[in-house]
Amino acid sequence: MPHVITVDHSLCRGCNLCMELCPKSIFQDSADIGPAGLKVKEVVSPDNCTGCGLCELCCPGAISIDPLPHEVFTSICAEQKDRLVERPARGGWKQVNSLLTPGRYFMTGNDAIVEAALAAGCRFFAGYPITPANEILEEMSRRMKGLGGKFIQAEDEIASVFMVMGASWAGLKAMTATAGPGFALMQEGLSLADMAEVPCVIVNVQRAGPSTGQATRPAAMDMREARYGSHGGVQRIVLYPDSVQETFDLTIESFNLAERFRVPVILLSDGYLSHLSEKVEIGERLRIYDRVYVPGEPAFGPTPDSSAPSMPRFGDGEDLQVTGSTHDRSGKRSTADTSVQENLVFYLDRKILSRREELLDCEEMFLDDAEVVVVAFGTVGRSARWAVKEARKTGRAVGLLRPRVVYPFPSQRITELSKSGAKFVVPEMSQGQMSFVISQCITNEVVPLPQPNGQIIDPRRIFRYLTEGEW
Amino acid sequence: MNVRELRESCLRQVRTTFCPGCGYEIFINCFLKAIEGLGRRMDDYCFTAGIGCSAWVPNNYFRADNFHTAHGRAVPAAIGLKLANPDLEVITIGGDGDLASIGGNHLIHAIRKRVPIAVFCLNNYLYGMTGGQAGPTTPLSSRTSTSLDGNSEEPFDLVKLVLSVGGRYASRYPTAYPHLLKKGIESMLAADGFRFMEVVSQCPRQYGVRNESSAASSMIAWQKEHYLSKEKARGLSSSELNGKLVFGNFRTAGEYVQFLTEEQ
Ligand SMILES: Cc1ncc(C[n+]2csc(CCOP(=O)(O)OP(=O)(O)O)c2C)c(N)n1
Ligand code: SF4
Ligand code: SF4
Ligand code: SF4
Ligand SMILES: [Mg+2]
Numbered sequence: 146m147p148h149v150i151t152v153d154h155s156l157c158r159g160c161n162l163c164m165e166l167c168p169k170s171i172f173q174d175s176a177d178i179g180p181a182g183l184k185v186k187e188v189v190s191p192d193n194c195t196g197c198g199l200c201e202l203c204c205p206g207a208i209s210i211d212p213l214p215h216e217v218f219t220s221i222c223a224e225q226k227d228r229l230v231e232r233p234a235r236g237g238w239k240q241v242n243s244l245l246t247p248g249r250y251f252m253t254g255n256d257a258i259v260e261a262a263l264a265a266g267c268r269f270f271a272g273y274p275i276t277p278a279n280e281i282l283e284e285m286s287r288r289m290k291g292l293g294g295k296f297i298q299a300e301d302e303i304a305s306v307f308m309v310m311g312a313s314w315a316g317l318k319a320m321t322a323t324a325g326p327g328f329a330l331m332q333e334g335l336s337l338a339d340m341a342e343v344p345c346v347i348v349n350v351q352r353a354g355p356s357t358g359q360a361t362r363p364a365a366m367d368m369r370e371a372r373y374g375s376h377g378g379v380q381r382i383v384l385y386p387d388s389v390q391e392t393f394d395l396t397i398e399s400f401n402l403a404e405r406f407r408v409p410v411i412l413l414s415d416g417y418l419s420h421l422s423e424k425v426e427i428g429e430r431l432r433i434y435d436r437v438y439v440p441g442e443p444a445f446g447p448t449p450d451s452s453a454p455s456m457p458r459f460g461d462g463e464d465l466q467v468t469g470s471t472h473d474r475s476g477k478r479s480t481a482d483t484s485v486q487e488n489l490v491f492y493l494d495r496k497i498l499s500r501r502e503e504l505l506d507c508e509e510m511f512l513d514d515a516e517v518v519v520v521a522f523g524t525v526g527r528s529a530r531w532a533v534k535e536a537r538k539t540g541r542a543v544g545l546l547r548p549r550v551v552y553p554f555p556s557q558r559i560t561e562l563s564k565s566g567a568k569f570v571v572p573e574m575s576q577g578q579m580s581f582v583i584s585q586c587i588t589n590e591v592v593p594l595p596q597p598n599g600q601i602i603d604p605r606r607i608f609r610y611l612t613e614g615e616w
Numbered sequence: 617m618n619v620r621e622l623r624e625s626c627l628r629q630v631r632t633t634f635c636p637g638c639g640y641e642i643f644i645n646c647f648l649k650a651i652e653g654l655g656r657r658m659d660d661y662c663f664t665a666g667i668g669c670s671a672w673v674p675n676n677y678f679r680a681d682n683f684h685t686a687h688g689r690a691v692p693a694a695i696g697l698k699l700a701n702p703d704l705e706v707i708t709i710g711g712d713g714d715l716a717s718i719g720g721n722h723l724i725h726a727i728r729k730r731v732p733i734a735v736f737c738l739n740n741y742l743y744g745m746t747g748g749q750a751g752p753t754t755p756l757s758s759r760t761s762t763s764l765d766g767n768s769e770e771p772f773d774l775v776k777l778v779l780s781v782g783g784r785y786a787s788r789y790p791t792a793y794p795h796l797l798k799k800g801i802e803s804m805l806a807a808d809g810f811r812f813m814e815v816v817s818q819c820p821r822q823y824g825v826r827n828e829s830s831a832a833s834s835m836i837a838w839q840k841e842h843y844l845s846k847e848k849a850r851g852l853s854s855s856e857l858n859g860k861l862v863f864g865n866f867r868t869a870g871e872y873v874q875f876l877t878e879e880q
Contacts (some may be wrong), residue, residue, distance in 0.1 A: 153620075156630065160637035160820075165833035166794075181636045194765035201619035202649065203642040203795035206630040210622040269700050270693075295699045300725035304692035307685060310694020311664065314683055315704065319696070337686050414776075457663045459681040459697055460704055468675060477628075478676065478684075 147212050148194040152186050156207035162328045163200040163208060170191040203458050205236045232461060234438035240430050254418040257278040257425055258348055259288060261396030262320055264431055268294035269312035269319035271305040273327060276360045277416040278350040281322040302327035306334030310343045314467060316458030318400055322348035329365055336375035337469040337559055338409035339493060342445060344436055346399045351369025351415040353599035362599030363416035365523060365574040371411045378491060381495040382406065383552040384522035385413040388424035395549060401434040407453035407495060417601045418524050418601045441476035447492030451499050501553045506546040511537055515544030517611065518567045522551055522579060525572050532607035556586040563587040570594055572607050622648040626658040628679045637832025639791040639817030639840040640673055640738060646794050650801035661705045666719060668745045669712035670738040688719030691726045694733045712739040713751040716772055727783045727810055732810045734804055737774055741821035748822030759826040774814040779869040783812055787865040790816040792839035800865060849875050
C-alpha cells in the first residue's frame with residue numbers, strides 16, 4: 146500500500162536529517178525558506194517509500210506519515226481531562242491525636258524535633274550526618290519505618306534538600322536537619338523551594354563558625370543566612386525556640402506554616418538547645434494543617450489575595466510543571482516577560498509579608514515602662530530572661546522582647562517599642578547579627594552584646610551589663 | 617499513531633525551541649514511539665530534570681507531571697518522589713554536564729542506593745545551553761568554547777562509569793539509529809530497578825560547528841561510522857574495534873569491557 150507523506154512547512158527547520166536518513170531519497174530541498182532560515186523540504190517520489198519511519202523519527206514534527214482519521218487521534222487527551230474531575234479536594238485544618246501518650250516527658254531538643262515532626266505528620270526525612278544535628282537523623286531512621294514513612298541518608302546536604310522537595314511533591318510532609326556547613330549547601334535547593342513554592346521544614350542546629358569552627362559548640366551565627374542566604378532573597382519564615390517544650394511546639398508550628406504558606410520553613414536550634422534535656426508536656430490533641438488541593442486550580446501564584454495556591458501532588462493527573470524558572474500560574478516557564486518575573490517575586494514576598502501580623506510571635510516581659518529593651522533570640526532568651534528579672538529587682542526599668550518567629554522580622558513591634566525612646570540591647574551568640582537588623586528599623590540606640598565564643602551567654606554577664614553597663 | 621500525532625497528543629506543543637537538527641528531537645520522537653509501543657501513556661510517568669537544553673525535553677514539552685529542579689539535582693528529586701510514592705514511575709532526563717559533572721555524585725549514589733528510577737543522559741559532548749563549554753564527556757582534542765585548542769581532559773565513558781559502581785542496567789544508543797534507540801527505551805521502561813541510558817545526541821549548534829561539521833546530517837553520518845551495536849561488535853578483534861564505540865544494553869562491567877580496546 147502506498148504511503149501518504151507530508152511535510153508541514155511551518156514546522157520544517159531545514160535540518161536535512163530526513164534527506165540523510167531516508168533510504169529511498171524521498172525528500173529534497175524545495176524553493177521555500179522556512180522559519181529557521183533554511184530550505185524546507187518537499188516529497189518527490191512518495192511511491193518508493195517503504196514506510197520505515199526513519200524520516201519522522203528524526204524530524205521535529207514536520208513530517209507526517211499515514212495520518213489517522215481525526216476521531217481516533219484525539220482520544221488520549223480527552224481521557225486525561227476526565228480523570229481530573231473524579232478527584233476530591235483535600236487539606237486544611239484538622240485535629241489529630243498526639244502520637245505519644247499524653248503526659249510529661251523528659252527529652253532533648255533534638256528528640257523533641259523528631260517527636261513533634263512525626264506528630265505533625267512528617268513522613269519523609271532525608272539527611273546527612275553533622276554535629277549537632279546527628280540525633281535527629283538517627284532517631285528518624287529508627288522511627289520513620291514504624292509509621293509507614295520514609296527515611297533516607299543522602300550523599301550530601303544538597304541531595305537531602307532535593308530529596309525532601311521530591312517527596313513534598315509526591316504529597317508527603319518532609320524535612321531535613323543539618324548545621325552550618327550543610328545549611329550552606331542547602332541554600333541552592335531552598336531557593337528553588339521559595340520559587341516553586343515547595344512546603345518543607347529545614348532544621349538548622351547552629352554551631353560556632355565560620356566554616357567547621359567549633360562543631361560541638363552552640364552559636365547563633367546563621368541568623369541572617371537563614372533569611373538572606375539564598376540567591377533571590379525572597380521572604381522566609383524562620384523560627385527559633387528557647388526551650389525543649391518550645392522546640393516541640395514550634396516544630397509543629399513549622400510544619401503548619403510550611404503547609405499553609407507553601408514555603409520552606411527554617412527551624413533554628415543550636416548546639417546547646419539540641420542536647421539540653423528538659424520536661425515537655427504532650428497534650429492529647431494537636432491542630433495540624435495539611436496543604437490544600439482543589440482539582441484543576443492553578444498550582445502556583447500569584448494568587449489574587451497572595452495566599453498559597455492549591456497544591457496537587459505528582460500522580461494527581463494535573464500534568465504539573467514545577468520549575469525554578471520564572472513561570473506563570475500553571476507552572477509554564479515564562480522567562481522573557483519582565484512583568485511575570487516582577488509580579489512573581491513581589492507575590493512570593495507578599496505571601497509572607499501580608500500576613501506578618503498573624504506571624505508575629507514574641508515573648509514579652511516588663512515592656513510597658515522599659516527604658517532598656519533586651520532583644521534575645523532562641524537560647525539566649527533563657528539567660529536574658531533571668532538577667533532582666535534580676536535587674537528589675539534592683540529597680541532597673543528593663544524589659545525583654547524575644548521573637549519566636551525571627552522572620553518575617555517583627556519590625557512593627559520594635560518600631561512601636563522604640564517610641565518611648567528606649568535603648569535596645571541585643572546579646573547574641575555571634576559577633577552581632579540581629580543587632581544590625583534591629584538598628585535598621587529604628588533610630589534609637591542599639592547596643593550589640595556579641596559573644597561568638599562557642600558558649601552560651603552566662604545570665605550573669607547580661608545582668609552585669611544591665612546593672613553596670615559593662616560587657 | 618505517527619510521530620506527528622504522538623507529538624500532538626503527548627507534548628504540550630509540537631513546535632519546540634531546539635536548534636535545527638538537534639538530536640534531542642530524535643530522542644523525543646523515539647521516547648513517544650516507545651511508550652506507544654508499550655501501550656502506555658505519557659502521564660503514566662513523571663519526570664525530573666536539571667537545567668540545560670536536555671532538561672527542556674520533559675519540562676517544556678512532556679505532558680505529564682514534571683519537576684524542573686536545579687542544575688545537577690534531578691536525581692535526588694527523583695529519589696524523593698519515588699521513595700515517597702513508590703507507585704510513581706519516575707524518569708530523570710538530563711544532560712552530560714547535568715548528570716555527570718555537577719550531579720555526578722548524585723548519579724553514582726543513586727546506583728548504590730538501588731532506587732528504581734530510569735535515568736536518561738542526553739550526551740551531546742558539552743554544555744549546550746550555556747554556549748558549548750567543555751564537559752565531562754567532551755572527547756579528547758575536541759574543540760569547545762573553553763577548549764579552543766582541543767580538550768585535554770579525559771572524558772568519562774558513562775556506561776563504564778555506571779557499571780563500574782555496580783549499575784546493573786546501563787545502555788547507550790546514538791540518535792543515528794532511531795529504531796534501535798526506540799527499542800532501547802522500550803526495554804528500559806519495561807525493566808525494573810535503577811536503569812541508565814546514555815543517549816549520544818548531536819548538537820550541531822555548539823559541538824558540530826566547532827568540530828566535524830555544523831550540519832546535523834554529517835554528525836549523524838559520523839555517528840554511523842563510529843558507533844557499532846554490540847551485536848555487530850561481538851567477535852570482532854581488538855584492532856577491528858579500534859576507534860569504534862559500542863552501543864546497546866549492558867548488564868555488567870564484564871559484559872561491557874570485552875568491547876573496549878586498549879586505549880579505552
Ligand atoms: C549551579 C549552576 N551552575 C551553572 C549553571 C549554568 N548552566 C545552565 S545549563 C548548564 C550546562 C548544561 O549542560 P548539559 O547538562 O550538558 O546540558 P545540555 O544543555 O548540553 O543539554 C550550565 C552550566 C546553573 N544553571 N546552575
Ligand atoms: S527532518 Fe523535518 S525539519 Fe528536518 S529538513 Fe526534514 S522535514 Fe524539515
Ligand atoms: S518512511 Fe522511510 S522510506 Fe519513507 S520517506 Fe520516510 S525514511 Fe524514506
Ligand atoms: S544548543 Fe545543541 S543541544 Fe541545545 S538545542 Fe541547540 S543543538 Fe540542541
Ligand atoms: Mg550537554
